[in-house]
Amino acid sequence: MMIDIDDLSVVFGIGRLRVTAVKNVSLHVREGQSFGLVGESGSGKSTVLRAICGLAPTSGGRISVDGKALTSPRRREFYKTVQMVFQDPYASLHPRHTVDYILNEPLAINGERDRENRILGALKDVGLGPAYRFRYPHQLSGGQRQRVAIARALILRPKVLLLDEPTSALDASVQAEILNLLDRLRAELRLTYVLVSHDLAVIAHLCDDLLVMQNGEVVEQTTAEALRSGGVATAYTRALIGAAEGFSRR
């Protein structure tokens, strides 16, 4: 297994302000698999992702990646294995850093060699030419920015990509391009994905197995096939599928 999470709990705040964002969640992701987490806002889906990469405190349970239990704080090797792509490319890229600087930074931190070619290679992987290398984020469209964010995540050649709503800030036509890109990269680079989205159709498109969450708990684990055929076990998942069909007058 690439990622094993057993009985994970995440608690924020103390006393009156105590909020349990994730309650006893377990999930297992095989190498090369694309695994989805779906739910409404406040369901804890993003918190699970953030707990994996150390951005949220774990107050119970175990996480291991590639067979190794995670340390807190994470070691540098961890970030060479696991990288994250955030939701809003307008917020996740430093506005005063060029694309070149953004892509160079992880290489410099990790003392990687051959940076020139790695940067050009990463840009090529995400379908941007070398012409984009010295641009600032404001000179790029939303879709191009998200490509840069994906290039930044790929530049350390990780095995796992954590994708937190990677297309929900983008237009429908741009979303299609990014989804196709993610599909292609997973096949070419044999990546493992954990994808968080509120959009069932996006999850069903990219993932085979998925977890439906609500209020920090797992509602059910199911497959994209079951979503399509309607073979889901809980009323909540059926309600989500119904909502994805659009508005209907009763």
Next chain:
Amino acid sequence: MNPAMASGPLLEVDDLNVRFHLRTGTVHAVRGLSFKLGRERLGIVGESGSGKSQTGRAILGLTPPPGEVTATTLRFDGVNLLTAPRKTLRSLRGGRMTMVMQDPKFSLNPVMTVGDQIVEAYQAHRKAGHAEAKDRALAMLEAVKIRDPGRVFSLFPHEVSGGMGQRAMIAMMLVTEPDLLIADEPTSALDVTVQLEVLRILDELVSERGMGLILISHDLKLVSSFCDRVLVMYGGKVMEELPARELQKARHPYTLGLLSCLPKLHSGTRPLPVLTRDPAWLR
């Protein structure tokens, strides 16, 4: 002819243009838009930059400077919005025509309670004492299906959830009983299940009160399941106008592209078809 049009259109827009004169040149955000609206539900759909929001703003006279609005006709229930004195416009805006904005977090006043904001909206357009205005506000909160109106009345916007905030916003916009409601992405900041609840409330109120509704959204499927008619916009121009029920009969390559590039739950096309934009569409 649509029976809703029989008594003459509520809103007439002919050759609407919105231009922004910037240092770097002129941005032509809306290019020659024309439509008529009766007491019906019209959807305006487009991606970002298509001019759909600027259309809604221009109708209400909310185009931010340095924007310039021109049209051959821009008429609301017989009033020429282009030449009407400011005073007339102010009484129409928020009174007989109102607008629901996208995100309740940014469009409600953070330092006023939800109830006081609805009271303020009501008193700005009706001669009414505080007690009467408060009664109206409470009734309106109930109409948007808020379970405990008395409690929500005295809450501040940061104390209510997104769905609740958006209902409060709708309550505020409908308390003056407008004839025209423009809803600019009223549900995109909300969860899917809450989204449908809010739309259902809007739908009931609009049909009960016989209002005209313009729903502006990026979500072609959602809009076509909700509205009677849909305008598809791209680059400031209308690409296609369709009865919402006949979405599957869409002809324009842009509309077809928008429909096919969405991932679908029931068919796993890979890779997804990607939209190719034709510069000829804008000529």
